[in-house]
Every structure is written in structure tokens, then in C-alpha cells.
Amino acid sequence: MADYDVIVVGAGNGGITAGALLAKQGRKTLVLEQSNRVGGCCSTFERDGYKFDLGASIVEVVYPIELAFKKLGSSFWEELDLIPCDPIYSYIFQDGSRINYPLSLEGTAEVISKIDPEDGKKWFELADYFAEMMKKTIEAFFTSPANNFIDMAKMVMKQPGILKFLPLFATSYQDVIKKYFKNDVVQQTMSFQSFYCGLPPELAPGFIALIPYSEHEGIWYPRGGMIQIPMAIKRLGEKYGLEVQFNKQVEKVLVRNRRVEGVRLTDGTEITSDLVVSNVNAKKLYLDYIGEEHLPWLARYGIKSYEVSMSCFMIYVGCDYRPPLEAHHSLTIGPLEMMNDFWWNDFKKGRAPEDVHGLICWPTESDPSLAPEGHHVLNIMGMGPYELSGTNWDKEKQAYAEKMINGLSKTAIPELADHITMLDISTPLDFERRLLSPGGAIYGLQMDIPAQATFRPSSKSKSIKGLYLTGASTHPGGGVPSTIASGLIAAELIDKYE
Numbered sequence: 144m145a146d147y148d149v150i151v152v153g154a155g156n157g158g159i160t161a162g163a164l165l166a167k168q169g170r171k172t173l174v175l176e177q178s179n180r181v182g183g184c185c186s187t188f189e190r191d192g193y194k195f196d197l198g199a200s201i202v203e204v205v206y207p208i209e210l211a212f213k214k215l216g217s218s219f220w221e222e223l224d225l226i227p228c229d230p231i232y233s234y235i236f237q238d239g240s241r242i243n244y245p246l247s248l249e250g251t252a253e254v255i256s257k258i259d260p261e262d263g264k265k266w267f268e269l270a271d272y273f274a275e276m277m278k279k280t281i282e283a284f285f286t287s288p289a290n291n292f293i294d295m296a297k298m299v300m301k302q303p304g305i306l307k308f309l310p311l312f313a314t315s316y317q318d319v320i321k322k323y324f325k326n327d328v329v330q331q332t333m334s335f336q337s338f339y340c341g342l343p344p345e346l347a348p349g350f351i352a353l354i355p356y357s358e359h360e361g362i363w364y365p366r367g368g369m370i371q372i373p374m375a376i377k378r379l380g381e382k383y384g385l386e387v388q389f390n391k392q393v394e395k396v397l398v399r400n401r402r403v404e405g406v407r408l409t410d411g412t413e414i415t416s417d418l419v420v421s422n423v424n425a426k427k428l429y430l431d432y433i434g435e436e437h438l439p440w441l442a443r444y445g446i447k448s449y450e451v452s453m454s455c456f457m458i459y460v461g462c463d464y465r466p467p468l469e470a471h472h473s474l475t476i477g478p479l480e481m482m483n484d485f486w487w488n489d490f491k492k493g494r495a496p497e498d499v500h501g502l503i504c505w506p507t508e509s510d511p512s513l514a515p516e517g518h519h520v521l522n523i524m525g526m527g528p529y530e531l532s533g534t535n536w537d538k539e540k541q542a543y544a545e546k547m548i549n550g551l552s553k554t555a556i557p558e559l560a561d562h563i564t565m566l567d568i569s570t571p572l573d574f575e576r577r578l579l580s581p582g583g584a585i586y587g588l589q590m591d592i593p594a595q596a597t598f599r600p601s602s603k604s605k606s607i608k609g610l611y612l613t614g615a616s617t618h619p620g621g622g623v624p625s626t627i628a629s630g631l632i633a634a635e636l637i638d639k640y641e
Contacts, residue, residue, distance in 0.1 A: 145405065145415040145416045145417055146173075146405070146414050146415045146416060147171050147172065147173045147414065147415070147416045148165075148170035148171040148172060148416065148417070148418065149162070149165050149170050149171070149172045149173070149416060149418040149419070149420060149637070150172075150173050150175065150405060150406055150414060150416040150418070150419050150420070151165075151172065151173065151174040151175065151419075151420040151421075151422065151613075152175055152393045152396070152406060152419065152420065152421045152422060152423055152428075152432075153174075153175070153176060153177070153183070153421065153422030153423050153613075153614065154174050154175075154176035154180075154181040154182070154183070154373065154377070154387060154389075154422070155181075155182060155183030155184070155185070155373070155422045155613075155614055155626060156182065156183065156185050156372070156373055156376075156614075156623060156626040156627045156630065157422045157613030157614040157615075157617075157626040157627065157629040157630040157633070158174060158176075158420065158421075158422030158613055158614065158630065159174060159181050159182075159373045159376050159377050159380065159387075159630070160211050160376055160613070160626075160627045160629075160630025160631060160634070161420045161422075161611070161613050161629075161630035161631075161633045161634045162174040162380055162385050162387070162420070162630075163211075163215055163376050163377065163379055163380025163383070163385055163630075164211070164214060164215065164380075164630065164631065164634035164635075165385075165420075165634050165637060166380050166381075166383040166384050166385035167214070167215060167216070167380070167383040168634070168637075168638055169383075170418075171384070172380075172384070172385050172386065173386045173387075173388065173414065173416075174385065174386070174387040174388070175388055175391040175392075175393055175406065175408070175414075176387065176388065176389050176390075176391065177390070177391065177392035177393070177579060178389065178390070178577070178578075179389050179390055180370065180389070181370065181373040181374060181376075181377050181387070182197070182369065182370045182372070182373040182374075183197075183373075183422075183578055183614075183626075184197055184198035184199050184578065184585060185197075185198065185199040185369050185370070185372060185373060185623055185626075186198075186369065186370045186373070187367070187368030187369055187370035187371075190459070190461070190565055190567060191461065191564075191565045192461075192514070192515045192518075193459075193461035193513065193514050193515075193518070193520050193565055194367075194368050194506075194513040194514070194520065195459040195520060195522055195567070196368055196369045196370075196504070196506060196522050197369075197457070197569070197577075198457065198524075198574075198585060199369045199622075199623050200364075200369065200471075200472065200502065200504040200506070200522060200524075201228060201362045201363065201364055201471065201472065201504075202225075202362065202363050202364075202365065202369075202372065202623050202624070203357060203358055203360070203361065203362045203363070203623075203624070204277075204281065204285075204357055204360075204622075204624040205219060205361070205363075205624065206281050206282065206285065206624070207281075207285040207286055207624050207625075207627055207628035207631060208372070208623070208624055208627050210286060210631065211376070211627050211628075211630065211631050212375075212376075212379070214631070215376070215379040215380070215383075216379070216382075217379055219375075222375040222378075222379070223365045223366070223371050223372065223375055224365065224366035224367075225363040225364070225365055225366075226363060226364045226365070226366055226509045226510060227246070227361065227362070227363055228246075228362045228363065228364055228470070228471040228472065228509060229245055229246040230243040230244055230245045230246065230469070230470045231244045231245065231246055231251075231358050231359060231362065231470070231472070232244050232332075232358075232470060232472050232473065232474055233468060233469040233470040233472070233473040233474075234331070234332050234473070234474050234476055235473055235474065235475045235476070235503075235554070235555045236328075236331070236476065236477075237477055237554070238554070239553075239554035239555070241469065241473075242254055242258075242332070243469055243470060244332065246359060246361070246362075247359070248266070248267070248270050248359055251266060251359065252264075252266045252267060255329055258326055258328050258329055259324075259325070259326035259328075259329055261325065262323075262324045262325060262326045262329045265323045265324055266323075266324075268323060269323045269352075269355070269356060270356050270359070273352070273353045273356035273357065274356065274360075275304075275307075276307075276308050276311075276350075276353060277353065277356075277357060277360070279302050279304035279305060279307070279308075280302065280304070280305050280308060282302065283298045283301045283302040283305060284298065284305070284596075284619060285619055285624065285625070285628040286628060286631060286632065287301065287632070288601075288602050288603070288618065288632050288635075288636055289596040289597045289599070289601075289602075289618040289619070290597065290601040290602060290603050290605070290618075291597055291601075292597060294597065295596060295597050308350065310349070311348065311349035311350040311352070312348060312349065312350060312592055312595075313349070314349035315344065315345055315346065315347060315348070315349055316336075316337040316342075316344045316345075316346075316347035316348065316349055316351045316352050317337070317344035317345045317347075317479065317483075318349060319349045319352035320333045320334070320344065320352060320355075320479070321479075327478060327479075330478075330479045331476050331477065331478055331479060332474075332476065333352075333355050333479075334476065334478075334479040334482050335474050335476055335482065335500070335501070335502075336351070336352075336354040336355055337351055337352075337482070338453070338482070338501075338526060339351070339354055339622070340586065340590040340620070340621070341452040341453040341585065341586040341589060341590055341621070342453070342486075342589070342590065342591060343482050343483045343485070343486035343487075344479055344482055344483060345483045346486070346591060347590075347591075348590075348591065348592050348595065362471075362472075364471060364506065364509040364510060366509075366510050366512070367510070367512070367513075368506070368510075368513060369623075372623065372627075376627075391408055392408060392409045392579075393406045393407070393408060393409075393423075393432065394406075394407050394408060394409045394432075395407040395432055395433075395434075396419055396421070396428070396432045396433050396607075396610070397413065397415075398433055398434075398437045398607055401437060401606065401607055401608060402417075402607065402608040402609050403416070403417065403418065403419040403607060403608070403609040403610050404416075404417070405419070406419065417609050417641075418609050418611070418637060418641055419609060419610050419611070420611045420612070420613060420633055420637075421610065421611070421612050421613070421614075422612075422613045422614040422630075423579060423614070424451070424579075424580055424581050424584065424587055424588070424614070424615075424616050425446065425449070425587065425588065425600035425612060425616035425617060426446055426447075426449055426451065426581055426588070426616070427579065427580075427581055428612070429442070429446045429600075429606075430446060430447070433607065433610075437606075437607065438606050438607075439606060442605070442606040446600070449588045449589070449594060449600070449616075450588065450589040450594075451580075451581050451582040451584035451587070451588060451589065452584040452585060452586035452587055452588055452589050452590060452615070452621065453490070453526060453584070453585065453586070453589075454526075454527060454528065454529045454571030454574065454582055454583035454584060454585060455501075455524055455525060455526050455527055455571065455574075455583070455585055456524070456525055456526075456527040456536075456540075456543075456568060456569065456570050456571065457522060457523065457524050457568065457569045458521075458522075458523040458524075458525075458544050458547060458548070458566070458567075458568050459520075459521075459522055459523075459565075459566070459567040459568070459569070460520070460521040460522075460523065460548070460559070460563055460565070460566055461514060461518060461519075461520060461563070461564050461565030461566075462518065462519050462520075462521065462559065462562040462563050462564060463517065463518050463562050463564050464519070464558070464562040465519060466505060466519055466521060466556050466559060466562075467556065467557055467558075468503065468505050468508070468556065470505070470508070471504065471505055471506070471508050471509050472502060472503070472504055472505075473502075473503040473505070473555070474501070474502060474503070475498070475500055475501060475503065475551070475555050476500060477500055481500070482500070485500065485526070489528075490526060490527075490528050491528070492528075492532060493528045493530050493531050493532035493533075494528070494531075494532060495527055495528070495531060495539065495543055496525060496526065496527065497550075498547075498550055500525065500526075501523070501524045501525035501526060502523070502524040503521060503522075503523050503524075503551075503555065503556070504521065504522040504523070504524070505519065505520070505521055506520050506522065507519040507520045518564065521556075521559075523547070523551070525547065527570065527571055528571070529571040529572070529575075529582045529583050535572070536570035536571065536572040536573070537570075537572065540568050540570045540573075541568070543568070544566060544568040545566075548560050548563065548566070570583070571583030584615075585615075585621065586615050586620065586621030586622075587614060587615030587616030587617075587620070587621055588600070588615070588616045590620050590621065595618075595620070596618055596619070597618075599616070599617055599618045599620070600612055600616060600617050601617070601618075602617050602618055602629065602632050602633050602636055603633075603636045603640065609641070611633045611636060611637060612629075612633065613626070613629040613630045613632075613633045614626055614629055615629075617629050618632070
């Protein structure tokens with residue numbers, strides 16, 4: 144008899160969600176996590192009295208999250224203290240000037256209209272279009288499997304309105320933004336969000352242009368840090384008997400005759416099960432944990448063809464003053480074309496950016512309890528290549544962090560350098576070590592059109608019986624709601640087929 148009905152490898156959002164739901168199905172379920180905490184990128188750690196979010200910084204598009212909590216017998220809103228964030232963004236331009244987009248569509252239209260009256264009108268057109276898209280596609284796309292074209296056909300049958308938005312899959316994010324907005328400044332405020340799928344505006348799929356609208360349906364910050372989301376899921380799962388073990392690193396998924404038999408840990412311990420759910424990067428799963436010898440030739444070719452997603456660096460700052468920022472999220476931005484130029488001329492060539500063009504998250508604006516009284520926390524995210532040309536991150540990271548802080552102190556966050564009491568940095572190399580994510584990938588696999596939906600590694604493995612996938616490298620992709628949705632999909636597939 145097997146030790147467990149199901150073994151889940153990794154307690155990221157996808158893994159912990161699948162584990163909790165499988166336990167509720169009555170299955171004896173074990174989640175093995177190589178670190179000392181749940182959440183993966185959606186986690187929180189403490190240094191010198193400051194609490195920092197490892198990667199994820201807010202939560203939005205909560206439908207799949209609320210559905211997972213409902214299936215666990217509770218509610219997202221009951222289990223967490225969710226703090227609404229308004230304004231959505233404060234945009235900080237290269238000269239230090241800034242504008243804020245409030246939560247309300249009308250308020251944002253007023254801000255845009257002051258820049259360009261015609262673009263202010265176009266904002267409502269974009270909002271109406273993507274509001275309809277969210278209404279018709281979120282439920283079908285986020286909560287349905289996409290393992291094959293039959294699944295995709297079922298999505299369309301479930302919600303025929305999806306067909307209206309197919310043209311977004313044949314155009315770019317940049318094309319959509321330029322279709323609606325002609326003013327350069329307005330385009331700048333819409334440009335960086337393409338990187339939320341790990342690609343520049345000219346390469347990101349057109350449907351990602353949903354994000355500048357979707358955020359206006361609400362963004363929230365969980366009191367106590369982003370780790371509170373997976374912690375709540377773990378807590379609910381444990382009510383149904385879920386077992387979670389930390390500091391347990393899986394070395395191999397045991398396979399015989401293309402069927403899983405359990406896992407082997409790095410200490411040599413073997414734990415048996417007829418079902419394994421993997422929350423690790425799909426390339427690492429198939430090539431390292433399982434091994435090419437267990438895969439048919441087409442599967443070997445397919446998994447090797449995937450590119451891992453972009454990497455980033457995070458600078459974690461504790462400071463003894465209230466930073467001169469105006470929102471939970473600020474974006475330091477430049478022209479839309481600059482985002483594309485950075486991708487090709489810096490990121491792809493292994494050059495660290497000269498300036499921070501990225502996200503400044505100020506969690507203590509929403510939740511002061513994350514820092515000692517009178518102090519604040521900043522999580523600063525920028526895009527950085529995994530491999531630096533002519534050097535490496537271990538050699539450069541401290542000097543690079545100081546350079547970025549000095550640059551931000553000149554315009555975006557005046558006097559910051561003079562008020563830092565704690566400074567830490569996670570480079571792409573650090574993320575690889577900490578999260579075991581190849582290349583420091585933050586969205587699992589690249590999220591361009593050839594790696595979306597049915598073209599992504601399947602939630603139910605086509606090569607290994609009894610193997611299911613969750614997390615950013617399977618459908619529906621990276622991000623807090625997407626990874627939680629992947630756990631929900633995997634649990635429902637197991638309930639159906641096993």
C-alpha cells in the first residue's frame with residue numbers, strides 16, 4: 144500500500160491549493176516544500192523587524208481565488224483582512240514628475256483627459272471592451288483545463304462570447320495600446336504592464352492589455368503580507384487532514400513504465416504514492432526530476448523547446464522615514480519604445496539596466512504593522528537578465544543595489560539613500576537558488592502565444608500516468624490568481640480521472 148494517496152511537490156500557490164482541495168476530497172495528501180514557508184513567489188520574510196514580500200505585491204482578478212476558498216468551505220474575504228489599494232498607480236516620469244490613476248474609471252478618465260481629451264474618451268472604450276472580455280472569459284479560461292483542443296472547444300461551448308476576443312491572440316499588447324491611445328504620455332502609463340507576463344509591449348500578447356483595465360475592478364493587499372494568502376489555504380486544507388512538511392527537497396519523481404510511484408528526497412528517503420502533483424517549473428520537472436529516459440521523443444523535444452520566462456531582481460529596503468510616494472504601487476517609467484529597446488539592447492544582451500524602470504511597492508502605506516513604528520518597507524522590482532555579460536550577479540549585486548538606490552533617490556524617492564536602515568537584494572541567481580526556478584524565472588515559462596493554454600505543459604501529463612502539474616508553467620500561467628487557478632484545475636482533474 145502506498146504511503147499517501149497524493150504527494151504534492153512544492154507549496155507555492157498552485158501546490159498548496161491543489162493539496163488543500165485534494166484533502167477535502169478525502170485523499171491522504173502530503174505537500175513537500177523545500178523551503179521553510181509556503182507561497183513560493185507569493186511569500187513574506189522578516190529581516191531586522193521588517194517584513195518583506197518576496198515577489199508578489201498585490202492581488203487582483205479574485206474570481207478563481209474566491210472559487211478555491213468557496214470549494215474549501217470558506218470565503219477569501221472571511222479568511223483574510225484585505226486592504227483596498229487606491230490609487231492604482233502613481234506614475235513617476237524620468238524628470239521626477241508624477242500622475243496618479245485612481246481606482247475609479249471616471250477618475251482615471253479625468254486624469255487622462257487632462258493629458259489628452261481624446262484619449263480620455265478612448266479610456267472608456269478600452270474599459271468597456273475589456274470589462275466585457277472579463278465577464279465572458281475569466282470564468283471559462285481560468286477554471287477550465289486546456290490540455291488539448293477538445294478542452295479548448297469546451298471552453299468556447301461554455302462561453303461562446305470568447306470568440307469575439309480571438310483577434311487579441313493575433314496582435315500585440317503594443318498594438319492594442321496604440322489603437323486606443325495616441326498621446327505618448329498616456330501610452331507610457333500603459334506600457335510597463337506588459338511585463339506582468341514577462342515580455343515587452345511589442346512581444347506580449349494583445350489580451351494582456353486587459354491588465355490596465357482589470358486593476359480598476361479592484362486590487363487588494365492582505366494585512367500581514369502576501370504570504371497570508373497561501374497560509375489561509377494551508378490552514379483550510381489542514382482542517383481536512385492536509386499534511387505539509389517543510390525543508391523537504393524532492394530529488395526525483397519515481398516513475399516505472401511511465402507511471403508515477405512516488406518521490407525520492409535529497410536525503411534518500413522515498414515516499415510512495417500513485418499520484419504526484421508537481422508545482423515546480425515544468426522543464427525542471429520533466430528533465431531533472433523525472434528524466435528524459437521516461438519521456439517519449441516528442442515530449443522530450445517539446446519540453447526542451449520551451450523558454451523559461453524573464454527574470455528580475457528585487458531590492459528590499461527598510462527605512463526610518465516616510466518615503467515621498469503617493470500610492471501602494473508606483474511605476475518608474477519612460478516612453479513605450481524604451482521598454483522594447485531595453486528588452487533587445489539590455490536584457491537580451493546580458494546588461495543590467497542603468498536605471499530602475501519598474502515597480503516600487505510600498506506595503507507599509509497599506510499595512511504599517513510590517514515595519515517598526517515610524518519605519519517603512521519598500522520592495523523595488525526591476526528587470527534583470529539571468530546571465531550578466533562579462534561578470535555575474537554574485538560579484539555585482541551589492542554595488543548594483545547601491546547604484547539603483549542612489550538613482551531612485553535623485554527623482555523617484557528623494558532622500559531615500561540617507562534613510563536606509565536595512566538593505567537586501569535578490570538577483571535572478573538568488574531567485575533560482577531560493578525557489579529552485581531555472582534561470583530565476585518569475586512566470587515559469589515564457590508567456591507568448593506559442594506557450595499559452597493548450598500549448599503550455601498540460602495540467603494532466605500526457606507522458607506520465609498519475610502526474611499532474613500546477614503553478615506558473617502550466618495553464619493558465621503566472622500570477623497569484625492564475626497559479627491558484629492551476630491548483631483548482633489539477634484537483635478537479637484528479638477528482639474526475641483518478
